[in-house]
Amino acid sequence: MSSQTINFTRGVPADESFPLTEIMEAATSILKENGTAIMQYGPALGFAPLRQWIAQWQGVQAEQVLTGNGSLELIEFLCRHMLRPGDVVFCESPTYDRTITLLRRHGAEVVGIPLESDGPNIEALESALAKRVPKFFYVIPDFQNPSGATCSGEKRKRIVELAERYNFMILEDAPYRLLRYRGAAQPTLFSLAPARTLHMSSFTKLIAPGVRMGFMLGNPDILAKVGKVAEDTYISPGYLAHGITYEWCRRGLLPPQIERLKALYAPRLDACLRAIDQYMPDAETTRPDGGFFLSVTLPPGTLTSEVRTEAARRNLNLSDGLAFFPNGGGERFLRLPYCALSPAQIEDGINRLAETVKAVRAK
Numbered sequence: 585m586s587s588q589t590i591n592f593t594r595g596v597p598a599d600e601s602f603p604l605t606e607i608m609e610a611a612t613s614i615l616k617e618n619g620t621a622i623m624q625y626g627p628a629l630g631f632a633p634l635r636q637w638i639a640q641w642q643g644v645q646a647e648q649v650l651t652g653n654g655s656l657e658l659i660e661f662l663c664r665h666m667l668r669p670g671d672v673v674f675c676e677s678p679t680y681d682r683t684i685t686l687l688r689r690h691g692a693e694v695v696g697i698p699l700e701s702d703g704p705n706i707e708a709l710e711s712a713l714a715k716r717v718p719k720f721f722y723v724i725p726d727f728q729n730p731s732g733a734t735c736s737g738e739k740r741k742r743i744v745e746l747a748e749r750y751n752f753m754i755l756e757d758a759p760y761r762l763l764r765y766r767g768a769a770q771p772t773l774f775s776l777a778p779a780r781t782l783h784m785s786s787f788t789k790l791i792a793p794g795v796r797m798g799f800m801l802g803n804p805d806i807l808a809k810v811g812k813v814a815e816d817t818y819i820s821p822g823y824l825a826h827g828i829t830y831e832w833c834r835r836g837l838l839p840p841q842i843e844r845l846k847a848l849y850a851p852r853l854d855a856c857l858r859a860i861d862q863y864m865p866d867a868e869t870t871r872p873d874g875g876f877f878l879s880v881t882l883p884p885g886t887l888t889s890e891v892r893t894e895a896a897r898r899n900l901n902l903s904d905g906l907a908f909f910p911n912g913g914g915e916r917f918l919r920l921p922y923c924a925l926s927p928a929q930i931e932d933g934i935n936r937l938a939e940t941v942k943a944v945r946a947k
């Protein structure tokens with residue numbers, strides 16, 4: 585039995601990526617200079633200096649920025665504002681499982697559009713639209729969770745055209761977009777269709793989940809209504825953490841942090857791709873240029889559930905892929921989050937995975 589347990593389970597940032605000293609210094613400074621403001625309640629749309637900083641960074645007006653305690657809860661508030669039981673929402677299939685849970689909690693009918701390695705299948709999107717028009721299409725266009733796929737420029741244009749033609753909103757969730765290790769970025773859906781798109785991102789993957797700082801950009805009227813839901817729920821977001829985040833950003837520490845993250849994570853992605861080429865050359869995988877995830881589709885007849893059980897005997901923990909698929913499927917899907925593992929652990933883990941798949945197929 586292999587000794588060290590390897591977890592290809594949770595898509596969390598690496599512990600060693602957190603800029604602890606910088607955060608301590610930013611905390612001391614903002615508490616000295618603006619302590620009262622960040623200890624007091626404030627507007628639910630967020631700490632004004634942080635909203636202004638994000639607006640300038642993203643090239644929008646401050647009223648087009650809503651900040652919240654992480655981006656996931658902003659989806660919850662948006663759903664509460666926008667959805668009524670029975671409303672239809674489209675998403676990619678697979679997609680981020682927690683969003684599916686939130687959508688369902690609001691009584692939405694969640695329709696999955698099959699995802700390909702270059703984005704949603706546009707023919708499937710068109711035929712779904714011929715039947716029902718969604719309130720919004722939830723898309724993770726960059727280094728998607730869970731697949732690692734990035735939507736091509738061509739498909740982004742088609743999605744926007746269809747949103748115009750059929751009159752639906754786009755919810756663009758882009759927390760991995762800035763973690764591009766090679767190649768050129770595609771335009772955001774927000775830049776292609778600013779009036780129809782709500783764009784979301786988060787500092788969870790850029791600083792740490794502990795700062796609970798996510799933001800939504802878009803139409804100020806919609807954001808004001810989402811902000812009212814936020815106000816009625818928590819009065820105001822966590823100004824202490826948001827004040828620290830603001831001070832850290834103001835000091836110009838985001839660009840060097842992004843470079844450090846790329847230097848830490850790019851070799852992990854490379855280790856993953858190299859190990860797949862070496863140990864599983866016939867595997868059907870995505871080959872992302874950034875982000876946290878890569879996914880494998882197991883050979884026909886080989887189930888993720890069987891591979892998981894067998895892998896556990898080799899001290900390799902894998903996730904069940906079923907929850908990422910809103911309308912079924914995913915029996916052969918495997919998400920591999922690689923960022924929190926060292927290159928050596930990744931190589932060892934993929935080697936064990938290849939052995940496991942062979943053993944399951946031989947049965």
Ligand SMILES: Cc1ncc(COP(=O)(O)O)c(C=O)c1O
Nearest residue numbers: 654655656680729757786788798
């Ligand atoms: C696509 C996607 N959206 C949202 C989130 C939640 O992020 P936050 O920590 O900002 O709530 C995650 C976290 O993994 C994610 O992968």
